Amino acid sequence: MRIVVQEAPFDFGAEAAGFAAGRQDMGAIVTFTGVVRDVDGGLSAMEIEHYPGMTEKALEKIATEASERWSLGDVLVIHRFGRMERGEQIMMVATAARHRKDAFEAAEYLMDYLKSRAPFWKKEHVGQDAGWVAARDEDEDALTRW
Template sequence: MRIVVQEAPFDFGEEANRFAAGRHDMGAVVTFTGVVRDVEGGLDVMEIEHYPGMTERALEQIATEASTRWSLGDVLVIHRYGRLETGAQIMMVATAARHRKDAFEAAEFLMDYLKSRAPFWKKEHSGAEAGWVAARAEDEDALTRW
């Protein structure tokens, strides 16, 4: 398991290749990358804040939970913080399992958790205005299936 919280950009291809390298005992590797999307054509920058130490522990706990709920060979979570422009990669999740169902379901579980429960705070900057991103009901609802 590898959990990374960083300000710097990451190379998705390099991370995915490193994660999948030598996985001869795994039949599935699932990856997902979240990017900053433009909100109705007006988003300039998204600013993401977190508390070092607390954030990593929370991500480790949910990755451990995913590993116990599904038969996983490995988990990778990378999440960025700081000022990110539209199109920038925010996060990456990768799961490896002997079977695709475990890899897909665990990856979805991790993504739902990251969206709703991970201790990150997001502020959207549009022109001269800025505002904190509120929790969305549909993101909370996604957690009910787990």
């Protein structure tokens, strides 16, 4: 298991290739990356804040829970903080399991958790204005299936 919280951009291709390298015991590897998307043509940037130490512990806890629940062989979570422009990668999740169902479900579980419960705070910059992003009901509702 590898949990990374960093300010610098990451190379998705290199991370995915490194995660998959040499895996002969796993039949499925699932990857996902989230990017900063535009909001009605006006988003210029997003800022993400977190509490160092607390954030990593929270991510490790949920990754361990996913590993146990879905019998994963490995988990990778990379999440950035700081200022990011439209189109930049925010986060990456990768799961490895003997069977695809476990890998897909665990990846979805991790993504739902990261979106709604991980201790990150997001601020969107639209034109000259900036505002904190409020929790969305649909993100919270996604957790009910787990």
